[in-house]
Amino acid sequence: MIARLHATSFPKPACAAATWCSPTARRRIPSSRSRCPNVQRLFTKHCSARKARLMRASRVPLAPKPAIINDAETDSPLRTLQLPRTLLTPQMHEVEMALVDPELKGVTPEYVRERLSLFASEMLAGLSSLKAQAPKSLLPNEMDVSISNAAGVCPTHMLAVYSSRPTTTSTSPRKVTLFPTHQLVLAAHCANLPALPASSATHTSGTSATVPVVPLCLPAPEAFPLLQSYLYTKNTENLSSVLFPSTSTPLDKVALQRHMGLIHGLWADACALGVVDEALYEVIQASWRRLVAAVEASRS
Template sequence: MFQVASHPTSFTQHGHGHHQAMAVVSPNIQLPRKLARPPLSEISRDAIMAVAPELVNVPAEYIRRGLRPKAHAMLAGISSLSSSHLPTTMPKSHVPSAMSIPTRMSSSSAQPTYPTHVLAIASSKSSANEHVFLFPVHNIVIASQCSSISRLPPSYPPAPGTLHMPVIQMTLPSPAAFKLLHGYLYNHSLESVMKSLFPLPSGFVHGLSHHTVQSTLSSGSSLHQLSSYLCSSSGGSLQALTSHAAHVKELWQDMVTLGIHDPELWDAVDLAWEVILGALSLAAHNH
């Protein structure tokens, strides 16, 4: 089993050693006031060495930046895998050490760059006889963005028409939240992340930029508008809003566990949390 360090239950807020402040929405709902960011940990040079020795002396930020223009070809490689041979889930007890997956013609105009590994992700909150979720990945995408993963096993050279990929079993707090992260590690779309968490005005999320996220975070009136929209679109239901809050928290837990230190994504999570707390507060006052 490939273990990623389990996420700590809480972090010291801003490194000052204070206990994390709680937001009391109603007598039955208490949530952290902030989703604290863990201390920054650098990407392992050993992890880069294992997958791309030629990049071992290149700063991680340059590697990540260099991957962005290649994302289209990588996603084309993922979509070219035959879904009949790569299910989205399988029983944990049936996970092989490697999988051979036929490739099909890609509908993309990009020449596909094929994935190198399959992540078989189980929930750290579930029992042993559960299912895992399978995600094809490119080793350099994981090695350059997930600092908690120290070293991936070697990949196999692609054979014509078939990929032979090592399968890495991992546990994460939320395999469902990793589906969101899996897409983001390639496309870096803040729009996709926010849309997946809860309803927001289409005019706000369409083409959402990091600058808009930051300016919204610093605007009380903008935050209130988004919270009001979310509260009304959820029918003022505390149960629905608490469920949305759980999705944001699960995404945060997976980011912490994997060691993802992407400032744009962290700011988006901060924004989502501010909006959900505001919506819960509005709904609680209306009850």
């Protein structure tokens, strides 16, 4: 469920600064095989006993390909663009799980991310079957939501995503897009994610809940659906095909510009949120290299 509305103003969360390092010098996130029963208790808050028996570790397909165009690049002729050769991988700082939930103290975020794959199908079923009444003007603090799929897991929060780019005038309405989400998925992957308020949906396995609405400022809101889908599925093959598909014929300039905005927007959002996922940045870098090569070929 994705809803759109216009609001004249709302609280703007603080933006975290990204730090950078070269691909060869970036710090590797330490791995761990630790296990903790608290993790399972947290997960079962979201699932009934019947759902828990149905959990499986198989990967699920990436969400449908979004139509994303970076407005800042759309009108620029390709021959005048100065593309960077690479998109730098940010220096990744690990998530502190105790700040996400006190019950996760001592549990490595890597383990939490591994376990989340068991719940991907149920959580995505909750997102795809969500029903909610979108606000028509002002952004509310909470929203009543429900899911029609009894096998799904109800989202815990509603993100009100908007662009960090300034509006044309101080009185211009700002576009806001609502995205339902499960707190643990974002919190376990995003070191720079602002603290999310408590949600009643975290402690229930029902099909309806009242969830907090959280404003989230991002450099490329258009790319957020793709980023969130990847964090649920971890399907690098599908992500690569969406960012820059393999074709037998060269892409035209409009298509190249579209993929340019998509790749750069995904990278910018991941950096802003502090996403901890080396595979994601590897796919982004590989797709960008293919894009740069295609742009150079189109100029010759």
